[in-house]
Amino acid sequence: MHEQHQILYKHRFVEGIKGIDVYRNHGGYEAFRKALTMTPEAIIDEVKLSGLRGRGGAGFPTHIKWASVPKNTDQEHYLIINADEGEPGTAKDRDLMNNLPHLLVEGCLIGMLAIRARKCYIYIRGEYAEPWQNVQRAINEAYRAGFIGKNVLGSGMDFDVYTHLGAGSYECGEESALISSLMGERGMPRLKAPSAPLYTVSGAWQKPTPVNNVETIATVVPIINMGGAEYAKIGYGSPRSRGTKLTSISGHVKKPGVYEITLGTPMREVIYDIAGGIRDGHTLKTYIPGGSSTGFMMPEPLDYPMDYEGVVTAGAMLGLGSGGLIVMDETTPIVPVTKRLVDFYHHESCGKCTPCREGLNWLAKIYDRILAGGGRPQDLDLIWDICDNVRGKSFCGLGEGAIVPVMTSIKYFRDEYMSYIKSGRDLVMV
Amino acid sequence: MSENDKNTEIHTAQTNTEEQANAPKESTDQQAAQQTIAEAGAMPASATTAQEAEAAGRVADPQPTAPPVSSTQADGGARTVEDTPRSERDRTPAEKADAVKVQSDAEAAKAAGVEMTKVTVDGVEVEVPKGTLVIEACFRAGADVPYFCYHPRLTSIGACRMCLVSVELEMFGARRESIFTCCTVPVAEGMAIKTRTPEVKKAQNGMLEFLLANHPLDCPICDRGGECPLQNMTVAYGPPTSRFIEEKRHFPKAYPISDYVVLDRERCIQCMRCTRFCEEISGDGQLALLNRGSSTEIGTFFGHDFTSNFSGNTIEICPVGALLSRTYRFAARPWEISSSDSICSKCGNGCNVALQTRLGELVRVNGRTNEDVNEEWTCDRGKFGNYYVNDESRLKHPLMRRADGALHPASWDEALAAVAERITRTKAEFGADAIAGIGSTRCTVEDNYLFGKMLRALVGTNNLDHRMLPHGFEPMQTTIAEIEHFKTIVSVGMKLDWDQPIVYLRVFKAYSKKGANWIKADVVDNTVTEALRAGGADAVLLLPHHLPQDQIDRAKKLCASTGAKLNVLLPDCNSWGAARAGILPDRLPGLTAFREGRAHLDSFWKTPLPTASGLDSDGIFDAVSAGRVQMLYIMGSDPATRFHDTEKARRALEAAPFVVVQELFLTETAKRADIVLPAASFAEKDGTFFNIEGREQKIKQAMPVKGDARPDWRIVADLMGRLGTPVPYFSARDIYREYNRSIPKAEAVAAR
Ligand SMILES: Cc1cc2nc3c(=O)[nH]c(=O)nc-3n(C[C@H](O)[C@H](O)[C@H](O)COP(=O)(O)O)c2cc1C
């Protein structure tokens, strides 16, 4: 088995690491001190060397995002942290915020230095009351310890970190919708380049506001500590996927939980070694590699490297996603599972664009009908075509992601649909 | 039939508007509809042949050009329905002219130093200013792209996903076709835009199927039916049948959200035009999206009324029948309407409107585009306030006060003879100055000009005014459109969105889009002074005409010293026109001072004018009460309710031995008259209004005159004949020509 590096989670299980004292005893805020001595460009260079890519789903290189923040302006910049984690199957940011809140806070401070921001907003999904408490407590402690506030560590710089609780919308995790929501507007995505300026140039309140995932920003701390080049050495797969990825593994495995997995570890090892394998007496039927939007995948091939590129070569419609591996054994009825996901996306669609708003509504109704025994043979083609009409045409990634589990379920589990359509019964749940 | 074939069939259909309007919508009829369309189309050209033709340098036989699908709303519905790219010789003369214009526009823009971008649309090359949206470039190239949420005056949001086009892009070393919404993307040099690829067609088809899935398809009882962009797009780009067999989304059917607007949420396609209008144009933010996803609906905050003076515009820009006018609802179908270009009669801004009538009744007032005045908007006063022309209580025949002291119907002949006789008698007994006239800020320039001519040249008096309170005349120093360019805007003593709605829209545009400072004050006080000082030459001051003269004087001095522009705004649709027609005791047509203009008019009117200067309206009413004025002739004015001192006006009306009133209604003034002459409303006559800027704008007769009423100028002309000078006027145009010549050249103020 490949060695699993513990970079983010090095001190995850240390007693009291939530508190600032224990955190500092384990080297906490040293990276921030180091970063204070560096220029913003130097920080971004380290991040560039590390090869860090966004851990929120899109895998966009973080250094490019930061470097696109305009340099010589006198306007304020803000750093926004995306802690809206709403993707079904993904719960890694929650684990991180609950157990290592200071890692997040320290990451925010370094991120602010890198983009010359003095204020940081952490947008936490409304349901995350406990992570919010932990993060807020950590922020308060950091204020008291002088890492946030006026004239931090004698640097002459003032930093502020705020938390903002969402109101329960998955869509508000989409970065531009998050910006709208943060500004008190309706949580709908906004136009992006080339139709509008990059939000790293003109985002929230028309200020440069890069948005980073919780895990992405936390990863900056070890990168500064160990150096970007050192971090880039970690990983078994593609040269463009470096470091580790927090992954929440759920479903029919023996040891579900959140793991820090070195990128490039074969998927087989992830499921069978790290997560302990399928529960006894059962076999792997299908799995969703990185949150529901990445769709179903078949047990073969399984020996591909789990990283941004590997998942795609193995046939995933969307890449690595947000790190939510859902494993299902042969007892799982795919049609109801897909219906559950369709219902989720239908419920969470913001309603801005036609294909997502109407297409998902239509799909939800078709699934209701099929499950109620009213399926028709032509429904599968219809579902496929509806998905095709959404694909590449919806405004944001929600619609784009919603159809992936649907299309993959039809691709791989047609017979289960046909069973519903022919006899009104599930092939699996008899 | 494969999906593609179906698409092609409907796309190649050559339909005209009528067919579209009548195209069956119910699913039971759809088979039949499909057949009709297939027959009408009669062209087997498949998408691939079209593609090939395109590839082969567009040598394919030109298809007969479909007549443009008329657009009944300002933003236009579908344009042309066609399949193959058209070559130069397929173009209609109008289109060719258009192309020439586009070409010359492009050249002019280039000459003016605007950076241009060259793109091709379906093989047609166009040059557009840098930053132009792809959708606009497509229209320039004569291509049709369906759209719903795009509106040239609103920010693009890319919500409806209807305007998808395809572009080949260099990506990762390979050229790839990718489709995107062209209403959101600016052009890039060399872009090869394709609006008719199979993928684009499939996407258009798919979007319409989505939009119609939950749409109630109640077109037969929908006001929008026949001029509905959703209908038009469906005919041109949509699927012949829907595959949606589920229960549709239901809301309680239409309900009023204000005195003027009805909302039918089932029909809404969530294009957010209305909400963007309220946020970006009128700035009152009244409509918003509620809920989310497929439950998204339009609503007002906590269900309170849609309170806005601009709510009617949302009805016009709504691409479906979701927002409806309560006054127009079920009043007519679009194809039964006749529409006349006119000018709104409700305020001095002079919105360009279309008066739409059915069976001689005004049913709707829609905005018309005039970039210099109202862009394409109107206010609710105009949109819903002009229905008075239909009112049953309008005067339909002359009335005369008989022996019993009450007003009784009379014939025109009897009434006019009586007026003429009384004028002659009064003049003989008491002199010409015993007669006084009050003109009107709501009658046309022609009406007023002739009225003034009758009183000055035939009667021989200068006792002539139209003002309901004393005020001077300051021509606006900027145009309405220019206001939006100022950095500091100070408005005093007005509820701008109500009193001067279109000026308000410009001010709001400057304030919200261009970062202008907008200072509101009640009087010309120190705040105003400071703001103007700070604003310098980049400031404009907006004053109502009714401000006390000392404040106006102070403002004038102030503006002169700071370099700010001063705009004193008049209230009525022809306030300027009444003044310019010379309905003032000391001014002649063209606002010429009496002394200077007299010589010219003496010879032009072939009569020596009275030498003594006349009384203004206050003076006239005082003189009536004092017995010096014996006869009042009032045209289109209601001093009994509108005069600044109504008591004085009423006393005078009662005291006057003889009062003649030309009116639409039995107003408080008309009730006190001895002879009431029924007049035609602005919708029933031709003529000219001058708006607050002094812009000359024409109104046109939109409907037959109610009852026996006559245009005011016609009444005056008749009377002039009876007073011994037959007049050769047959139309408002004749009078307008004469009015123009009556202005001494040197004094002529060029009409803006
Ligand atoms: C529908 C939708 C939901 C999303 N939800 C989240 C989320 O909950 N958390 C997150 O970090 N990114 C989410 N994203 C991805 C963000 O848009 C964005 O890519 C990410 O926050 C960027 O941060 P990163 O570069 O650090 O990954 C979502 C994207 C979409 C389209």
Ligand code: SF4
């Ligand atoms: S795909 Fe469209 S409707 Fe769906 S969430 Fe994104 S913008 Fe909203």
Ligand code: SF4
């Ligand atoms: S009411 Fe009309 S304008 Fe408003 S969102 Fe709905 S369809 Fe669009």
Ligand code: FES
């Ligand atoms: S018109 Fe372009 S997306 Fe609606």
